[in-house]
Amino acid sequence: MKIHVLTASMSLLFIAACSQPSADAEADAATTNIDYVGDSRSTVLDLKEALSSELQTAMQAAGIGAAIEVCRSLAQPITADISGRDAEKTIRRVALRYRNPANAADELSKSVMEQWIADLDDQQAAKPVVNQTMDSVIVHHPIILGANCLACHGDPDNFHPEVTKALSANYPNDNATGFEVGELRGAFRVEYTN
Ligand code: HEC
Numbered sequence: 001m002k003i004h005v006l007t008a009s010m011s012l013l014f015i016a017a018c019s020q021p022s023a024d025a026e027a028d029a030a031t032t033n034i035d036y037v038g039d040s041r042s043t044v045l046d047l048k049e050a051l052s053s054e055l056q057t058a059m060q061a062a063g064i065g066a067a068i069e070v071c072r073s074l075a076q077p078i079t080a081d082i083s084g085r086d087a088e089k090t091i092r093r094v095a096l097r098y099r100n101p102a103n104a105a106d107e108l109s110k111s112v113m114e115q116w117i118a119d120l121d122d123q124q125a126a127k128p129v130v131n132q133t134m135d136s137v138i139v140h141h142p143i144i145l146g147a148n149c150l151a152c153h154g155d156p157d158n159f160h161p162e163v164t165k166a167l168s169a170n171y172p173n174d175n176a177t178g179f180e181v182g183e184l185r186g187a188f189r190v191e192y193t194n
Contacts (some may be wrong), residue, residue: 040190065162096187099176
């Protein structure tokens, strides 16, 4: 019974691992382009589900340290796979403070995320943002930190020893700790090209 309860709570944690809750990513039809926001949201959900299911499996099979290994080896290929399904659309995750340098933000993503941080500071919701350029449309959806992310992105003093060990082995320059619940963690960036 104890094992059962433990497995269930670990599963809950890892359903969300490497992904994010979308509560704050609701579109505001009045201020954003509804087609791009709606379409990109479905791609975001596909990616979240794919990451979550891989992690859940890893977690159930081998524990929290192994889940970080899975994140390290599979988060990028899973993202590339979802991205590759549509030739005109790519998705990636970006962050101001990142764990994997592959997720570093460019100037556009940085400015969107900095505006969201200002909005959150003003008690405003961070909402999806659509940017149109000459040859592309880029939609950012916010990633807000939830309580179930703290195990790997919260205060390192509270990390399980397996997490500390796996992070220092796999991400020696990790910048993605010290977050608090409700804080901006990053963005899903969906880009449409013609
Ligand atoms: C099991 C530990 C673990 C948990 C729990 C976890 N993450 Fe992560 N997260 C990682 C690892 C490892 C990476 C690096 C993946 C890679 O190499 O691409 C990562 C990367 C990310 C990234 C990409 C940006 C970056 O820093 O490279 C975001 C965004 C992110 N996590 C958000 C979250 C959110 C939101 C939650 C909670 C819903 C969460 N994570 C829960 C381990 C975790």
